[in-house]
Amino acid sequence: MIQLETLSVHLGQLLVVDDLSLTLHRGRVTVIIGPNGAGKTSLLRALACLVRPSSGKILLDGDTLSDLKAEDRARRIGYLPQNGVPAWAVTVRDMVALGRIPHIGRFAAPNAQDDAAVETAMADADILHLADRRVDSLSGGERARAKFARILAGESDWILADEPLANLDPSHQRDTLRLLKQAAQSGKGVVVVLHQLNAAARLADDLLLLKQGRVCGFGPCSEVLTSEALMTTFDMAMEIVTLGGRTAILPR
Numbered sequence: 001m002i003q004l005e006t007l008s009v010h011l012g013q014l015l016v017v018d019d020l021s022l023t024l025h026r027g028r029v030t031v032i033i034g035p036n037g038a039g040k041t042s043l044l045r046a047l048a049c050l051v052r053p054s055s056g057k058i059l060l061d062g063d064t065l066s067d068l069k070a071e072d073r074a075r076r077i078g079y080l081p082q083n084g085v086p087a088w089a090v091t092v093r094d095m096v097a098l099g100r101i102p103h104i105g106r107f108a109a110p111n112a113q114d115d116a117a118v119e120t121a122m123a124d125a126d127i128l129h130l131a132d133r134r135v136d137s138l139s140g141g142e143r144a145r146a147k148f149a150r151i152l153a154g155e156s157d158w159i160l161a162d163e164p165l166a167n168l169d170p171s172h173q174r175d176t177l178r179l180l181k182q183a184a185q186s187g188k189g190v191v192v193v194l195h196q197l198n199a200a201a202r203l204a205d206d207l208l209l210l211k212q213g214r215v216c217g218f219g220p221c222s223e224v225l226t227s228e229a230l231m232t233t234f235d236m237a238m239e240i241v242t243l244g245g246r247t248a249i250l251p252r
Helices: 040-047 070-076 092-103 112-124 140-153 170-185 197-203 227-234
Strands: 002-011 014-024 029-033 055-060 077-080 158-162 189-193 206-211 214-220 238-243 246-251
Touching (some): 002 040, 014 040, 014 055, 029 170, 029 197, 070 092, 158 170, 170 189, 170 197, 197 246
Parallel strands (some): 029 206, 077 158
Antiparallel strands (some): 238 246
């Protein structure tokens, strides 16, 4: 599990995460939602140890996250940013294989297990047919799927994904939601930032509502997702309805 203990994060002089204390569990999908500037991405980057807390700490299975060796963190946590592809020309297969680096010795060559993990990840992300294409020749949606495959290839205990549905067409959005859900069902911890509220309601086991770096609600989605909580978080009246057996969030 991941425990946040009175966690605060500043970007320069700006307080973006304000005194958060909560626990995230493996085997569940936690979705973080909130308005622009709520601190969602900053919190996710703190969980990936990419920004240093101003105060408080993050524990990963009882270990202080910042005290772990970088290789250990990389094996246990896979981070998918909103943007970012290799700055040099590589094939899709080579980019996905970057996800295996934490599992390979510094001077060792990939083995059969590494190759199998890369192939499985590309198949799951529906990019096997793109394996030999250069990443810089892909469309935005194809790049997004290749980036997601890199995280899958890493076989980490935790997946942290920042807007993983961006640039995807509806069918691949559905497939990505399914893969994230399957990852949690297999015992991984999954933490996702989303701005699509209906996708969040469909995906989340637990929901974290943020506003100006502070928690407006946290807990099982069925308990936290209320019109009142959404009004507090987004300053906008919304109605929660059930359509075809699924939860839908509509503006009033």
